[in-house]
Amino acid sequence: MSESLFIIPLSLIALFILINLYRLISAIFMAYIVNSLDNNPFKYFDLYPAKLKSNQEEILNRRFYYYKNLPEYLKPIFRNRLAKFIRSKKFTTREELILSEEIITLISASAIQLTFGLSNYKLNYFDEIIVYPGQYYSKITHHYHKGETNSKGILVFSWPDFLEGYNNSSDNLNLGLHEFSHALFINFKKDYEMDINFGLYYNEWKEVGTKAFFKLKDDQENYFRAYAQVNLMEFFAVMVEHFFESPNQFIIHYPELYEILRKLLGQNPSTWVKK
Numbered sequence: 001m002s003e004s005l006f007i008i009p010l011s012l013i014a015l016f017i018l019i020n021l022y023r024l025i026s027a028i029f030m031a032y033i034v035n036s037l038d039n040n041p042f043k044y045f046d047l048y049p050a051k052l053k054s055n056q057e058e059i060l061n062r063r064f065y066y067y068k069n070l071p072e073y074l075k076p077i078f079r080n081r082l083a084k085f086i087r088s089k090k091f092t093t094r095e096e097l098i099l100s101e102e103i104i105t106l107i108s109a110s111a112i113q114l115t116f117g118l119s120n121y122k123l124n125y126f127d128e129i130i131v132y133p134g135q136y137y138s139k140i141t142h143h144y145h146k147g148e149t150n151s152k153g154i155l156v157f158s159w160p161d162f163l164e165g166y167n168n169s170s171d172n173l174n175l176g177l178h179e180f181s182h183a184l185f186i187n188f189k190k191d192y193e194m195d196i197n198f199g200l201y202y203n204e205w206k207e208v209g210t211k212a213f214f215k216l217k218d219d220q221e222n223y224f225r226a227y228a229q230v231n232l233m234e235f236f237a238v239m240v241e242h243f244f245e246s247p248n249q250f251i252i253h254y255p256e257l258y259e260i261l262r263k264l265l266g267q268n269p270s271t272w273v274k275k
Contacts (some may be wrong), residue, residue: 046077052082056086056105059102059106064113084122088122089129090129091128095132110177114184114240114244116266117267118198118266119195125153126183128154130154130157131156132156134159135161157175165177171245172241172242173241178240178241181237185233197265197266200263204260205261212235212254213235223242239261243261243262
């Protein structure tokens with residue numbers, strides 16, 4: 001009796017060690033593959049793809065330029081990810097704004113655009129998205145805001161300001177990409193669904209990004225807007241806006257910064273996302 005009681009805990013310990021050893025070996029193998037190929041060949045693998053509603057797909061085709069310019073073979077993957085992202089979030093509105101399929105589809109598509117090169121794309125730390133009919137007053141900052149990424153797992157958008165970011169796709173101002181960039185950063189820092197790209201390239205990005213951040217005031221051309229100088233997280237969000245809206249100009253001004261952001265996000269808009 002006593003011997004059997006002793007054997008069971010040892011078996012559990014052995015199982016625990018084997019599981020963690022398997023995870024470690026898998027992580028090392030994946031890091032080697034991604035680093036060698038400069039890509040994660042398994043990132044789009046999904047055994048149980050989901051489908052969008054027909055009206056959601058119509059909105060995507062009509063309103064979302066990033067999706068329209070994707071190669072045809074990637075569009076089903078985008079739709080699958082979009083459908084699963086929508087199911088994973090709670091959408092609510094304020095001040096009598098009607099929650100429409102257009103609001104749900106386009107805001108979710110912005111998140112999928114940002115994370116499309118990653119294997120973990122749903123930003124699972126964030127479970128609620130609140131949408132206002134315009135800029136809203138914050139009792140915390142005592143200012144009006146266009147958007148907010150709350151560290152408690154909530155994203156907030158002013159709907160007209162969100163739309164403006166996609167209506168003008170070349171001004172390097174995009175509220176959706178900006179706020180979801182903060183969400184991606186927080187999701188990573190909270191260690192929710194660690195992505196292989198972030199695991200491999202985050203420290204390199206931080207090193208390159210920090211150096212560039214402290215040189216912003218010396219940039220005579222003022223390539224990035226002044227808001228990028230607030231802190232490193234805002235710099236990251238502003239970089240992401242430029243990365244998607246004017247990638248070729250980004251490469252000319254900051255080639256090293258563009259390259260590490262390309263690795264971190266797992267995609268390269270300069271080669272296949274056309275305006």
